[in-house]
Amino acid sequence: MCLDLLKELIDIKMAQCERVVNDVLDTVDFIAPDERVMFRTCSKEKDRVVFQMGTADPDRALAVAQLVENDVAAIDVNMGCPKEYSTKGGMGSALLSDPEKIETILTTLVRGVSKPVTCKIRILPTLEETVSLVKRIEKTGVAAIAVHGRMKDERQRHPVHCDYIQAVAENVSIPVIANGGSQDHVKTYQDIEKFREASGASSVMLARAAMWNPSIFRSQGALPVDEAIEEYIKYAVRYDNNTFNTKYCVCQMLKDRVESPMGKQLHAAQTNAEICEVFGMTDFYKKAQADLESRKKDLQQSSSSDLFDQPVLDGDVITMAVKFERREYPPQITPKMYLLEWSRKEKMEQPVYETEQRVQDRAFQSTVLVANKKYRSTLWEKSKKFAEQAAAIVCLRTLGLPEGRIGEENSGLVNKRKREQRSRDVSQDSGITDSTNRKRRSTEPSQKEEQESNDKITVVNGSCGQTVP
Incomplete structure (x- = not known):
């Protein structure tokens, strides 16, 4: 289920997503940094759903494919979409004019994922060009190819070229999937087979006909x-x-x-x-x-x-599988603030954070050093800030300290923040600046202080790391 207004799932959006198991819905959700669900699937369709993406970059395509491959039946690259939102990024039908890039993307995917890889194209201006491209695609090792029987500048009002699809099917050994017959050919379930025979394909892909009535696939009739x-x-x-x-x-x-x-x-x-x-x-x-x-x-x-999970010692690092969920904490309160305040009370050095970024999906993982001990979450986060918060949570939970979650309202820092807010509200209403409150607040961890950490991120790919400013 694509949840982004039926546009194809674009690799750059999916690469930023986090895979989340949704126990309430019994689904697997891929969630963007802005909390939108970009793709949602479930175990019932795991062996049926084909994940189609728009891409113009082989490395990014591979990162996305590896992110979803355990939850889908196959990976497909859309090389036929003529819409501007796709072509302006070099994706969709824009790829048809760059066979080398097509070959690189598909070869990278075939070699990099365990699931079958397929692609969808539109026909080219001549039959010879179309057959030549498809033969080149076949050599990449794809499991099948879908052919929309229209050129990239043709629309639904133009007739579908079944003869082109048939010629492609006759010139390759891999399965060919016929596409583009919704407008003129497919009105009933029985028409699906007629369109397949007319195009000489091994199977049929439907888009518009399925949107008009999803039950068209019922053998008993729609x-x-x-x-x-x-x-x-x-x-x-x-x-x-x-x-x-x-x-x-x-x-x-x-x-x-x-x-x-x-x-x-x-x-x-x-x-x-x-x-x-x-x-x-x-x-x-x-x-x-x-x-x-x-x-x-x-x-x-x-x-x-x-x-909460129990802490586990991994080398010299204490680890737990935790994630930072912003909605579980009151406004202006974070685990990092709690850890910083506790360190100051104990007269210890300020916590030090080191963060790694994983190349393939741009995810982050942080380690925090507190009292000569290291703490880290085993789960990667979508941002550096969230990764640092997760590391702070591991430390606080290991030490048995409050972390500021909603429900811990009796903890000191939460009460201080509430008193400060009430004081600010009174001062604003009366037009008076409370210098005493301002002085007291200066000794407590501010958001700016809480956000400060090492100015280095280690970019990692596999076991290798490179430190960059």
Whole structure:
């Protein structure tokens, strides 16, 4: 399930994502730094879903493929998308004019991942050029190739060139997947086989026909569109789909009815709850949300007795598998601030952080030195700041110290911050500057001090490291 408004998943976005197991939804989520879910999948589709990405860089493509390969059935590179958001970055159909880059990207992927690698292209201006490119692609070791039977400047109103797809299939030994038949060829399940035969392909890929009615793949025949919409919305709600993605997909199924009163209501909807209201599914939505909340509580109760992992000594470093979740801490409070305050009270040197950056996915891992002992989380973070916070958490938990999480409101630093905020509010209301408070605050760790750490990051790739300023 792509949650970014149905645009293809672009490698540069996915490379920044973190893989998160979502126990509530029973899914695996790939989450961007801004907390958006870019890709969500589940064990039921692990052996079926093919992860398609837009890319123009072999190394970045490999990093993304390695990030998702254990959760998908295959990796596909989209070399046929003619949309500007894809081509302006050298991706999609822009790659068709650079066969060498195509070869490099696919060869890198085939050698670097354990799952089958495929690609999708559009046909070139001549049959000879098309066959030549496909033969070159075949030599990279891809498992199959999808051919959209239109040139990159052609659109749905232009007829699909089945003869080009057939010629490709006759000239290569790998499976050829026919694409582009939704507009003219595929209206029913039986039409899928007719399109396959007309193009001489081994199988068929559908996009628009599947968006118009996802049940077109039912051998018994497609469901009525309204029934398909209802079934789709149920999946969207159960798996907490992005509202705008849900709305887009339903609009595709409504087609000409998108300007009807129902369609206008759908356009105005801003949440999945409001979408359910449009289609008379409010009761279903409430029950689905109640089920999710119940599952959350069950998971919290089952994990409450084993909230934190136990520290493990790895060489001279004490490690734990923890991550920093900003939402679990009050505003203006972080584990680093707690650790800094504790160090000062104990009259010890300020904690020292060293951070490594992993090349393949740009993730970070920090080690903090406190009282001549090193602490580190075994989990990599999406930013240097988060990695340092995770290291501080390991230290605090190992020492049995509070870290400022919500629920630890009785801890000293939280109470100080609350008193400071109340004092600032009073001062602002009265127009008086409280110099006493300002003096007292100067002896406590500020956000700026808390953020200060070593000005070096070690960039790592495998076992090698290079220190850069």
